[in-house]
Amino acid sequence: MVxxxxxxxxxxxxALAALAVVISHYIERTPLFNWAIFDYFRPGxxxxxxxxxxxxxxxxxxxxxxxxxxxxxxxxxxxxxxxxYWLSIVLACVAIAFFVSGELDRxxxxxxVTMLQTMIGYSNLFGVYWTLFVELVFYGLCIAxxxxxxxxxxxxxxxxxIALLMLSLVGAAGRYYYALPAPVGILSSxxxxxFGGLWRNFQIDRDPKAERYSFIWIAVFVIxxxxxxxxxxxxxxxxxxxxxxxxxSYWAALLFFMLTTTVxxxxxxxxxxxxxxxxxxxxxxxxxxxLADSKVNLQNGFNLPVFVLYCLGTLVLSSLxxxxxxxxxxxxxxQINAHLDARLTRRSAISRAxxxxxxxxVQVD
Numbered sequence: 001m002v003x004x005x006x007x008x009x010x011x012x013x014x015a016l017a018a019l020a021v022v023i024s025h026y027i028e029r030t031p032l033f034n035w036a037i038f039d040y041f042r043p044g045x046x047x048x049x050x051x052x053x054x055x056x057x058x059x060x061x062x063x064x065x066x067x068x069x070x071x072x073x074x075x076x077x078x079x080x081x082x083x084x085y086w087l088s089i090v091l092a093c094v095a096i097a098f099f100v101s102g103e104l105d106r107x108x109x110x111x112x113v114t115m116l117q118t119m120i121g122y123s124n125l126f127g128v129y130w131t132l133f134v135e136l137v138f139y140g141l142c143i144a145x146x147x148x149x150x151x152x153x154x155x156x157x158x159x160x161x162i163a164l165l166m167l168s169l170v171g172a173a174g175r176y177y178y179a180l181p182a183p184v185g186i187l188s189s190x191x192x193x194x195f196g197g198l199w200r201n202f203q204i205d206r207d208p209k210a211e212r213y214s215f216i217w218i219a220v221f222v223i224x225x226x227x228x229x230x231x232x233x234x235x236x237x238x239x240x241x242x243x244x245x246x247x248x249s250y251w252a253a254l255l256f257f258m259l260t261t262t263v264x265x266x267x268x269x270x271x272x273x274x275x276x277x278x279x280x281x282x283x284x285x286x287x288x289x290x291l292a293d294s295k296v297n298l299q300n301g302f303n304l305p306v307f308v309l310y311c312l313g314t315l316v317l318s319s320l321x322x323x324x325x326x327x328x329x330x331x332x333x334x335q336i337n338a339h340l341d342a343r344l345t346r347r348s349a350i351s352r353a354x355x356x357x358x359x360x361x362v363q364v365d
Contacts, residue, residue, distance in 0.1 A: 007204075011275025012266035013054055013257070018278035020047035021128075022285045022314060026307055029289070029298040040248040042241075048131055049253035051282075052189050055135060056196025057261070060142050060151055068344050070143055072337050077139055079333025081279075082115070084326050085132065088283035089113055092125035095287050099294035126286040134189045141190060154201060158213040161194035162220060169224055172231035184232040188225065195221070196257075203261055218254070225250055280318035280326060288313040 024044030027033055062076070063069050089112055096102040111122035118124070118133045145151040145160075164187050171182030195217050201210035229243035229250075260266060274281070292310045296303055 007058075008272060009260070009265040009267055010054055010057065011273075011278075012268055012271040013050060013260045013275070014278040015271040015274035016256075016260075016266075017047040017050040017054070018274065018281045020044065020050075021282060022311065025285065025289055026292075026298070026310060027302075029293055030302045031299065032302050038245065039242065040244050041252060042245045042249045045246065045249035046253045046256070049189075049192060049250055050257055051131065052134070052192045053196040053199070053253070053257045055138065056193030057200045058196075059138065059193075060145075060157075060197045061200065063142070063146055063151060067348070068341060070146060071340065073139075073143065073146075075337050075340075076330075076333050079329045079336075080326075081132070081135070083329035084280055084283055084321055085115060086113065087321055087325060088287070089125060091284060091287040095290040096125065099290040126283075128282060128286060134186055137186060138190055138193050154198070154207065154209055154213065157194050157197060158217065161191045161198065161217055164188070164191040164194070165217075165220060165224055169228050169231075172228040176231040182232075184228060188228060191217075191221070192254075199258070199261065221254070222251070274315075277315075277318045277322040277326075280321040281314055284317045284321060285310075285314040288317075 020043040024042060024047065027038075028044070063073055089109070092112070093104055093109060096104055108117070108122045109125065111117040111120055112125045112129065114120075115129070115132055115136060118130060124130055142151060145153075145157070150156040168184050168187035168191065171180070171184045171187060174180035174182045175184060195214065198210050198214045198217060201207045202214045226243070226247050229246040232243075233241060233246045234243035288310045291313075292298065292306050296306050298306070
């Protein structure tokens with residue numbers, strides 16, 4: 001279950017999702033956020049949901065068959081995610097110390113370094129980190145499916161996607177009726193990711209079963225998610241979040257993902273570059289947002305020059321992070337995997353030679 005070619009149009013999808021997040025987070029601190037449209041659609045939520053489906057479209061197909069495939073996957077994802085993430089941890093500490101005037105707790109910082117802070121009871125240094133934890137959970141799910149031989153099993157992934165959606169519905173009911181802290185968002189996000197994989201099997205492999213499973217999942221999601229949102233999110237959470245902006249954002253993201261991976265595939269060099277650096281964009285933009293908000297009270301009005309500088313600063317630092325950290329760390333991960341693969345091949349060759357010698361000796365005797 002491995003892809004041997006790069007799907008370049010996905011970079012454009014990532015780029016537009018990243019732009020939606022960057023623009024949304026700025027607008028949310030300005031009077032523009034009072035516009036009625038944001039009661040029904042949040043560009044930031046939209047962008048994150050698109051990222052999740054793109055991840056599902058790519059990650060399960062990055063497992064290379066053969067001995068050591070789990071190790072290759074873990075190392076490649078580690079070097080893809082963590083080095084750039086650690087730079088953002090430094091930026092977050094600077095932002096908290098100098099722009100937000102907050103207190104830096106050593107235990108909280110160390111917990112954030114692991115990317116597992118949510119699981120061990122610490123808050124995120126930057127709010128956007130919550131999505132990275134969901135990514136790690138999805139990686140763990142893919143590894144588990146791979147180990148039991150179900151990652152390439154279309155029907156198993158379909159029913160798991162449906163089951164996660166139903167669990168999200170049950171968790172939402174638990175929140176509404178019993179105030180239980182159910183992980184509704186994580187469960188529905190994992191279902192979206194698995195759908196991304198089904199959609200790929202339909203669009204690229206042209207598997208008729210994947211087509212049927214995809215549209216069944218879409219029908220279930222369109223019906224179930226409004227109920228999930230009404231039960232889990234129809235409360236005032238301080239940011240005018242409600243069921244309706246969750247529903248609008250998630251439905252819009254699903255439609256956008258389907259269109260941009262079928263009839264509206266975008267092949268644009270500028271968008272492709274922005275898509276390539278989108279992970280760094282996602283990680284670094286909160287730093288410039290806090291910097292801008294510390295220098296200018298964004299709630300006083302939409303300041304176009306500040307917005308432009310915020311975007312430019314994000315793009316420049318993201319580009320540097322991509323070329324100086326991301327690309328080099330990805331290359332290092334590949335080198336380490338290649339070295340370990342070579343050692344594994346040598347050990348296998350030696351084992352086969354010993355087995356052949358032993359077999360020959362037995363025959364001689």
